[in-house]
Amino acid sequence: MASEYVIEMNHIRKEFPGIVANDDITLQLKKGEIHALLGENGAGKSTLMSVLFGLYQPEAGTIKKDGVEVEINNPNDATALGIGMVHQHFKLIDVFSVLDNIILGAETVGKLGFLKKKEARKKVLELSEKYGLKVDIDAKVEDITVGMQQRVEILKMLYRDNDILIFDEPTAVLTPQEIDELMEIMRGFAREGKSILFITHKLNEIMAVSDRVTVLRKGKCIGTVNTKDTNKQELSNMMVGRPVQLEIKKDEAKPENVILKVEGLTVPSKIHKNDAVKGISFDVRKGEIVCIAGIDGNGQTELIYGLTGLEKASAGKVTLCGHDISHASIRKRSEAGMSHIPEDRHKHGLVLAYTLEQNLVLQKYKEPQFQKHGFIRFDEVRKYADKLIEEYDVRSGQGPVTVARSMSGGNQQKAIIARELDREEPLIVAVQPTRGLDVGAIEHIHKQLIAERDKGKAVLLVSLELDEVMGLSDRILVLYEGEIVGELNPKETDVQELGLYMSGAKRQERGAEEC
Amino acid sequence: MLRLDPDTGKQKWYRSDASKSVLSAIISIIIGMAVGTLIIVIVGLTKDGISLKGMWEGIRLVFLGVFSTGRSEGNLTFGFNPVNMGNMLFRATPLIMTGLSVAVAFKTGLFNIGAAGQYLMGTMGTLTVGHVLGNTDCPIVIAWLAAFLAGVVLGGLWGAIPGIFKAFLNINEVITCIMTNWIAANLVTWWFDAHDIFKNAAEGGKVGYIIPLKNVGVVTPKMGMDVLFPGSQANGGFWIACIIAVVMYIMMTKTTFGYELRACGSNRHAAKYAGINDKRNIILSMVISGSLAAAGASLYYLAGNTEFFWSTYLSLPAEGFNGIPVALLASNNPIAVVFSGVLMSMLNIAGTQLKSLTAYNEYIADIIIAIIVYLSAFSMFIKQFINNREKKKGGNK
Structure with missing residues (x-):
């Protein structure tokens, strides 16, 4: 039974002064699935992911990787376990080239301490080819589009051979066409056997791409459902805690002067x-x-x-x-x-x-x-x-x-x-x-x-x-x-x-x- | 956590931010005094010739310096000492003013490190106009007012320079303030160097000083200070400083003008969005800040018997920089600045008492001041500590 879930977060509790951000939350990620984490602002999504990524230590609860309990004290531990994260606000150095940004922190170094960029370049190009992540490898990050910056972030994770990928609200900055591309890329990862945690509050995207959804509300876990067994209305009701009117209803406009x-x-x-x-x-x-x-x-x-x-x-x-x-x-x-x-x-x-x-x-x-x-x-x-x-x-x-x-x-x-x-x-x-x-x-x-x-x-x-x-x-x-x-x-x-x-x-x- | 009183719906006074600021300032002061005591003991133990009694005297003077009345029959005596008390208030006056200068600038989001330069410009304006008018038939009241205003206006203009640079070119006011400080230092030196009529040539040993304003009779009235504290240097300048502090407090917290100034200070963009003229307000707050620092100089030199060493081009007046700790300790509250200014000068008096009555020197007082200032910079930290304790208590309920 150890291997059904690659990541299990059991009964996680995280408090901040005056507020319980995560209260007894359990999240189980299967291998090769796209698992959406849905919740309103302040529901505790980012906190939970920060716990998984080693940025916060939980007060209670355990994290298991492939059924073995692990301790994640900092992002380096997370990387070592194959967990990578694309943050909502990209963590890139504007004046560095795309390649430099990708290898930063995971550089291969030769005998005298010189960077072995050639190998790195080859690996990045291969990855970019394989997953259809088009990037201009020598451009400076400040000169490329937001969409491409995001692909750089994704390549960063792949370069580190991560197989558990966390996307924190990745579509907020993209155009509809770019969103479609990203969805396709995510499906590709899932087919490869990588597991994806996808944080969002956009219901369309969840319906389009995810296999399962876990809904958080006010720090509590409301439940995990299969995407194909649910619909947008049900999800939004779970998220908000009351029936929500999704369609905007309005009368005909009567423009005057x-x-x-x-x-x-x-x-x-x-x-x-x-x-x-x-x-x-x-x-x-x-x-x-x-x-x-x-x-x-x-x-x-x-x-x-x-x-x-x-x-x-x-x-x-x-x-x-x-x-x-x-x-x-x-x-x-x-x-x-x-x-x-x-x-x-x-x-x-x-x-x-x-x-x-x-x-x-x-x-x-x-x-x-x-x-x-x-x-x-x-x-x-x-x-x-x-x-x-x-x-x-x-x-x-x-x-x-x-x-x-x-x-x-x-x-x-x-x-x-x-x-x-x-x-x-x-x-x-x-x-x-x-x-x-x-x-x-x-x-x-x-x-x-x-x-x-x-x-x-x-x-x-x-x-x-x-x-x-x-x-x-x-x-x-x-x-x-x-x-x-x-x-x-x-x-x-x-x-x-x-x-x-x-x-x-x-x-x-x-x-x-x-x- | 219960933050509001359920009965009145208001915040309990001891939970308010203001009382926490006061508490954290008091904690800083207590720690500073404790360290001072410790130093006295250590010095006493390591240095020959200081007895246990000597140490005890030192400690008592640190705490009660202003109440010291000297020695009788070999023992320190304490009581109401009008000279010490009066001098304490007298020396507090310029500190309060430069403290206000820094505090008002801080409240509007600016760091006025140029108080020293503005103080010098105030000195120049007041002494010049005081002497010129004092030598004419001009009534003393008019001469006094003109001298005071000359200093204030000059300081305000001097403060405007960094303000203009900040508003229009977005140049950090700290840099321009430091530059204007030294420009002021040289300008003042040049001005008095070039005009011999202000120089004190009559008295031996006073070469390099400007003739004190008492010689021409342009002096701040005592306003009862001579009755309260006979024999001291105290004069009405202290009352004027207190009134200015209250005016500043009202201006900053109760008026639309203060609302605008503080809005610009905390978020220039939002102020602009709301239709407030952000450039004008940045310049205005530097003008006000500069005037306040200069007013400190004016009040100090209008005391009459104070003497100005005019060759300042190598050093800036300490009052300008001491305004920063005074403001810090007061959490930039204009009213609290009065108290922190008085506290600083009280420690100063304690230092002189230590020097004249015991084997210790006055630098112990400086150490205590330094520690208090250092800790008051941590006042945020101390406040946080108080908050956390409160939360823990709340959790146990």
């Missing part, structure tokens, strides 16, 4: 000499959700920066509710009727050292409601914060006085959304509002955005999630290399076509269809 009009907007890039946004024009009307779709890095960030004033646009005109705001300051734009749910909630969205209530008045502190002669009216701020916390169900340890840093990612995002939606501005710019959130929170945010639309707001959404793009938007604008290459109606298109536009393989000529 134009709220935001963008003409020929050009924004220079911070990274290269060319413009990141090349003179694009579009408009957003009252009562509709317009989505900017595209693969990350095609100018979305710069477009939003130029629109909101975080960066200066070099050309073009932006009109909001009839006011020309092309050269207005951020505060002026915000007062002209723009609320902005930023892409990076830690960089822009929150002052992490401030309390929740202080963050909730980040734009409003100067309004007469919250200050008198320059003195903050703390009682009013508290009252307002209590109201928002109640209305938007923002959960935190100490209510309004919780320091933002100590809140969970989902609740930080809820706080930002509460702040921005409550400002009741006619235009809502929402950039990846559900990034990194779990199914329950995503459902909630989607409902809120649709409710805002139905209240007559104009919503400009930037999203990398295809499901979100297809489900939420009334109109899709595809951004490719800083240009709008297509305007699609989500009802008349599908993910495949969208993917072709996103990858630049297809484009519409957008003529003079101005309104």
Whole structure:
């Protein structure tokens, strides 16, 4: 019976101050299977994998490899046991070449301490050939795409002859086509007899590729099921602990007058000499959700920066509710009727050292409601914060006085959304509002955005999630290399076509269809 | 873990972050004093000529230096010593101001290591204007105010330089502060070297010093300090420093301006996103910080009998750097800065008492200060320790 499972984690318990991250979790990985680990943010997936990879020591429980109990005290022990991990945030050295990154830490060295790169190169090329992992072996990591960086990470594991491969949310950064490729690669590994642990909270991928699924919720193991015996709805209910509405339900949009009009907007890039946004024009009307779709890095960030004033646009005109705001300051734009749910909630969205209530008045502190002669009216701020916390169900340890840093990612995002939606501005710019959130929170945010639309707001959404793009938007604008290459109606298109536009393989000529 | 009081819904005062900061500062002080005591004992045991009684006297002076009233019949006497007490407050004044300077900058995310340069610029402004106006018919009140403001404004401008570099070119303020420190040191030397009217040529042994402001009558009023502490150097400058500390506290915590400053300090990008002018605020907080340091110099030299050795191009005033430990020990709280400033100068007084009354020298006080500062840098660690103990207790319930 020893050999049915290559890895057994039995009754693992791991505590952090004030929280039990893993409570009596048992996970059994069969040889040659793709085993998905599903759970919301904070369910304990990453902790469990860190225990397996030797980054944390569990308080209780045992780990068995091929039926023999082992002790994994650090990542080196894990590597010695053949366990490899692709982290969510890649652990690569940007200025090293692909080859150097792969052999780093496992170098073969000659007599005088010189690297034997030739052998290494041969082995890497063989592996890359065998598994169809296309990489440019001499390029620097900083110059290659995110997808290729991920293949480098995978090659790192293969180079070390690992046969238990952990993938921590590997698809978060990939395009639909790249995701398909990765799935194929994973199936190839499984056929080879390698065992894969696949951490995710995306149900489509689990259904597509995995053999079995273990669901975690709030540090507890909810159960392990065979993928073919279950469905998305059941899995998401297990994950969230209540029935979740997966399909986004919304009524037909009733667009009215134009709220935001963008003409020929050009924004220079911070990274290269060319413009990141090349003179694009579009408009957003009252009562509709317009989505900017595209693969990350095609100018979305710069477009939003130029629109909101975080960066200066070099050309073009932006009109909001009839006011020309092309050269207005951020505060002026915000007062002209723009609320902005930023892409990076830690960089822009929150002052992490401030309390929740202080963050909730980040734009409003100067309004007469919250200050008198320059003195903050703390009682009013508290009252307002209590109201928002109640209305938007923002959960935190100490209510309004919780320091933002100590809140969970989902609740930080809820706080930002509460702040921005409550400002009741006619235009809502929402950039990846559900990034990194779990199914329950995503459902909630989607409902809120649709409710805002139905209240007559104009919503400009930037999203990398295809499901979100297809489900939420009334109109899709595809951004490719800083240009709008297509305007699609989500009802008349599908993910495949969208993917072709996103990858630049297809484009519409957008003529003079101005309104 | 129960963090909120179930009855009132508020945090219990002894669980709050502020009281933990105070506790960790007190722990640092106690450890510092204990080490000082230990050193006195070790020195006493290893050096000839110090008796057990001598050691005991040393220890008592370390703790009660300001209350020392000298010796009678061979024994140390203690009691209320107005001269020591007054001098303690007098010497605390510039420390409080430079401490405030560093603390306010810290709160806004900037490390003002340029307090020394700003202090020197304040010295220059105050002494120059004080002397020029003191020699005219200008009323003393006006002359005093002008001299004080000249120092403050000059220090503020000096602080603005690193602020401007930080805001527009994103150059780390530490580097520019160090540079402006030495520029100030040379500028001040040049200024006084070139203007003989300020130099004290009348008194022998005072060559290289600037004429004290008492000679021209531009002096801070005593504001009751001469009644409280007769015979000491204490004057109204201490009260002014206390008032400024309270104003700073209110500004930082209660006003929208302080809210903006702190937002810029903790997350410049988020502040910008919210429509706050981040560049303006970075410069402003350096201006405020510079003015505070300079005000310390102004108050010190406006005491009247203090003398400035103008050839500073080889050394920077210690007050500028001592502001850093004062702010650290106070966890950057403006009100607490007053207390930590007084504590530092109390240890200083204890040092002079040690030197004049026992076989020990004043450097023991410096060692104690160094240890306290060192430990206060660990205040985060000590706070963590307190937190952990609390958690363990919570777990046993």
